[in-house]
Amino acid sequence: MTDYAPLTLHVPEPAVRPGGTPDFSSVGVPRAGSVARPEVNADPESIRDLAYSIIRVLNRDGKAIGPWGGLLSDEELLEGLRHMMILRTFDARMLMAQRQGKTSFYMQHMGEEAVSCAFRKALLPGDMNFPTYRQAGLLIAAGYSLGDMMCQIYSNERDPLKGRQMPVLYSSKEDGFFSLSGNLATQYIQAVGWAMASAIKNDTKIAAAWIGDGATAESDFHAALVFASTYKAPVVLNIVNNQWAISTFQGIARGGSGTFAARGLGFGIPALRVDGNDYLAVHAVAKWAAERARRNLGPTLIEYVTYRVGAHSTSDDPSAYRPKTESDAWPLGDPVIRLKNHLITIGAWSDERHKQAEAEVLDTVITAQKEAESHGTLHAGGKPSVRDMFEDVYAEMPPHLRWQRQQAGV
Amino acid sequence: MPRKTMIEAIRDAMDVMMDRDDNVVVFGEDVGFFGGVFRGTQGLQAKYGKSRCFDTPINESGIVGAAVGMAAYGLRPCVEIQFADYMYPAYDQIVSEAARLRYRSNGQFTCPLVVRMPTGGGISGGQTHSQSPEALFTHVSGLKTVVPSNPSDAKGLLIAAIEDPDPVIFLEPKRLYNGPFDGHHDRPITPWSKHELGEVPNGHYVVPPGKAIVRRQGAALTLLAYGTMVHVGMAAVAETGVDAEIIDLRTLLPLDLETIEASVRKTGRCVIIHEATRTSGFGAELSALVQETCFYHLETPVRRVTGWDTPYPYAQEWDYFPGPARVGRALLETMEQ
Numbered sequence: 001m002t003d004y005a006p007l008t009l010h011v012p013e014p015a016v017r018p019g020g021t022p023d024f025s026s027v028g029v030p031r032a033g034s035v036a037r038p039e040v041n042a043d044p045e046s047i048r049d050l051a052y053s054i055i056r057v058l059n060r061d062g063k064a065i066g067p068w069g070g071l072l073s074d075e076e077l078l079e080g081l082r083h084m085m086i087l088r089t090f091d092a093r094m095l096m097a098q099r100q101g102k103t104s105f106y107m108q109h110m111g112e113e114a115v116s117c118a119f120r121k122a123l124l125p126g127d128m129n130f131p132t133y134r135q136a137g138l139l140i141a142a143g144y145s146l147g148d149m150m151c152q153i154y155s156n157e158r159d160p161l162k163g164r165q166m167p168v169l170y171s172s173k174e175d176g177f178f179s180l181s182g183n184l185a186t187q188y189i190q191a192v193g194w195a196m197a198s199a200i201k202n203d204t205k206i207a208a209a210w211i212g213d214g215a216t217a218e219s220d221f222h223a224a225l226v227f228a229s230t231y232k233a234p235v236v237l238n239i240v241n242n243q244w245a246i247s248t249f250q251g252i253a254r255g256g257s258g259t260f261a262a263r264g265l266g267f268g269i270p271a272l273r274v275d276g277n278d279y280l281a282v283h284a285v286a287k288w289a290a291e292r293a294r295r296n297l298g299p300t301l302i303e304y305v306t307y308r309v310g311a312h313s314t315s316d317d318p319s320a321y322r323p324k325t326e327s328d329a330w331p332l333g334d335p336v337i338r339l340k341n342h343l344i345t346i347g348a349w350s351d352e353r354h355k356q357a358e359a360e361v362l363d364t365v366i367t368a369q370k371e372a373e374s375h376g377t378l379h380a381g382g383k384p385s386v387r388d389m390f391e392d393v394y395a396e397m398p399p400h401l402r403w404q405r406q407q408a409g410v
Numbered sequence: 411m412p413r414k415t416m417i418e419a420i421r422d423a424m425d426v427m428m429d430r431d432d433n434v435v436v437f438g439e440d441v442g443f444f445g446g447v448f449r450g451t452q453g454l455q456a457k458y459g460k461s462r463c464f465d466t467p468i469n470e471s472g473i474v475g476a477a478v479g480m481a482a483y484g485l486r487p488c489v490e491i492q493f494a495d496y497m498y499p500a501y502d503q504i505v506s507e508a509a510r511l512r513y514r515s516n517g518q519f520t521c522p523l524v525v526r527m528p529t530g531g532g533i534s535g536g537q538t539h540s541q542s543p544e545a546l547f548t549h550v551s552g553l554k555t556v557v558p559s560n561p562s563d564a565k566g567l568l569i570a571a572i573e574d575p576d577p578v579i580f581l582e583p584k585r586l587y588n589g590p591f592d593g594h595h596d597r598p599i600t601p602w603s604k605h606e607l608g609e610v611p612n613g614h615y616v617v618p619p620g621k622a623i624v625r626r627q628g629a630a631l632t633l634l635a636y637g638t639m640v641h642v643g644m645a646a647v648a649e650t651g652v653d654a655e656i657i658d659l660r661t662l663l664p665l666d667l668e669t670i671e672a673s674v675r676k677t678g679r680c681v682i683i684h685e686a687t688r689t690s691g692f693g694a695e696l697s698a699l700v701q702e703t704c705f706y707h708l709e710t711p712v713r714r715v716t717g718w719d720t721p722y723p724y725a726q727e728w729d730y731f732p733g734p735a736r737v738g739r740a741l742l743e744t745m746e747q
């Protein structure tokens with residue numbers, strides 16, 4: 001016998017469900033410019049509070065404020081705007097292509113464009129990203145060919161991956177973009193290993209690991225943190241908290257921890273939270289973390305606070321699990337509009353020029369798309385060869401595969 | 411009798427068992443409020459509450475590990491791995507823990523748990539939504555492995571699995587969820603509502619594990635299949651006119667060797683088909699057993715038609731998948747030998 005009341009199971013629930021009024025009051029949004037910018041070699045213990053705040057640069061009036069601002073020239077900001085606009089337009093065209101049956105599947109970035117586009121600008125040639133499927137901005141900001149991306153999505157005769165991978169699971173070693181896996185979180189510890197290799201070889205390259213809020217629950221995420229912590233690996237550990245993991249709200253992966261960034265603290269890894277919809281803030285924090293890695297000060301964990309505006313993928317319908325208007329209530333706004341407004345505020349841009357740029361970007365994307373489609377789409381035109389299916393399983397094809405290829409008649 | 415899709419039948423099995431037994435709990439990624447990405451658990455949280463049907467963090471090792479702990483306590487967890495392709499992080503918990511708990515504790519602790527996972531190809535899912543890892547489970551002592559091929563069996567087998575005192579791997583050929591897909595990917599699929607095996611009895615019933623079923627009587631050849639390949643085999647037989655006896659194994663372990671043996675002794679020929687890769691696939695085990703038990707009755711070598719030994723490709727899916735044409739060719743070649 002016991003005097004204790006019976007136990008009950010705690011299962012976290014999001015603030016609202018479909019039919020309810022969106023509520024993001026739990027996302028405490030500090031004023032832009034209000035979070036201090038420590039030296040990169042600051043004692044991790046002294047900056048623990050950065051894991052609980054949100055570093056922001058752009059305020060409501062489109063001004064850049066505070067110690068994390070002022071790193072980028074107007075030209076660089078305009079380039080960043082263009083990258084995000086390309087990514088958004090690319091997404092729109094590919095979603096349409098999926099509906100037209102030109103590919104079976106697509107995953108978009110709507111609302112999260114700043115994260116990958118701005119981060120990429122903090123890297124140097126030779127650095128390596130270990131991305132998830134929602135960081136195509138890393139490729140776009142690296143100048144990777146839109147046409148090659150589309151050929152991959154269409155699995156056509158020019159598909160750089162020869163039809164072996166599902167759409168958007170790109171790979172580009174040259175552009176510092178590690179081959180995407182469909183298995184969540186595996187890349188996180190691999191990034192740490194790559195960074196350790198750079199240290200072992202006394203190289204100067206750094207790695208960047210990427211993961212979503214949901215996938216931080218995987219054991220590989222925790223493996224990455226302990227390895228990074230133990231060996232002080234030159235790696236930037238990025239968590240993109242877009243509030244949702246398919247239908248599961250971020251509270252299920254976060255559990256009792258106040259923030260995802262706070263996961264780093266127990267490992268002694270400096271951890272920062274940043275406004276993921278603020279191009280300037282993302283870039284500044286990325287620079288800070290990359291600098292730490294380059295100076296051999298070890299890993300940094302960054303949580304990007306953002307929102308997945310669209311469906312998880314073309315196979316998903318979010319109206320089944322979250323209010324339809326939830327994205328309108330998201331307190332950190334739209335990354336493209338915020339950067340555009342900032343550029344207008346500082347006199348480097350105008351509504352007219354923006355409209356013009358939209359038309360130009362659309363034209364660029366459509367031109368790439370037409371060219372890509374001339375090499376085929378999933379069910380029409382040029383295809384990767386069936387022979388390719390048997391190649392690259394091994395460096396040298398073993399006899400049993402040779403025999404099977406023969407049986408397949410190709 | 412009501413007609414159901416395979417996913418509805420699976421949901422029905424969990425519903426029946428949750429209703430009968432408070433110890434049955436259901437969880438996994440997106441399984442709670444949403445009801446699973448294939449909707450296998452839709453409505454269960456609303457009906458039985460959040461402590462009996464809930465969303466988990468994305469951690470397959472955690473899902474199965476927690477289930478082992480719950481089973482040790484006395485619950486009967488029926489957990490979902492979103493795709494069989496994502497079970498690898500859970501493999502240690504399945505192989506080293508769930509499978510051996512009874513043995514290593516001399517029965518003090520047992521592990522009556524079910525791990526459901528959508529398996530197999532045919533949905534343009536590429537290498538991470540198409541795999542058939544059944545042989546990785548049948549190779550492990552202490553596990554039972556089940557692969558239904560239709561709604562009626564799926565419900566009865568899942569109920570049996572949940573009631574089983576030992577861990578059961580329940581592989582759901584996802585291409586069958588909505589209809590008896592026969593490999594003709596360019597033709598519209600017949601829905602289960604138009605198929606007699608879409609008839610799913612109400613309430614509780616059991617399809618006992620370890621019992622195969624003859625789907626088609628035949629005299630010329632024995633065709634061993636399970637899951638989606640049962641329907642592919644039916645199509646191939648219809649198209650070639652080979653009078654094959656088609657055996658739907660339903661359970662790979664325990665295996666109904668008696669039914670297999672009786673058939674092969676009668677026909678003298680055997681073709682084994684599966685989607686999974688060939689080398690060390692379950693077909694190798696079947697082939698060895700047929701050879702061991704029916705050697706003197708065999709008129710031709712046992713033949714296998716399987717997925718190729720490559721990662722499951724995306725764009726070349728229908729060149730990879732052992733469809734009716736490839737199976738048909740094997741049937742004819744075996745008859746000509």
Ligand SMILES: Cc1ncc(C[n+]2csc(CCOP(=O)(O)OP(=O)(O)O)c2C)c(N)n1
Pocket residue numbers: 132134182183184211212213214215216242244245246308312439468470492496
């Ligand atoms: C090991 C593994 N388990 C499950 C899945 C299925 N799955 C694909 S994406 C996803 C949700 C991921 O959410 P999050 O990490 O937040 O990333 P986001 O999609 O929001 O960018 C799940 C469960 C998978 N791909 N791999």
Ligand SMILES: [Mg+2]
Pocket residue numbers: 212213214240241242243244245246308
């Ligand atoms: Mg997410």
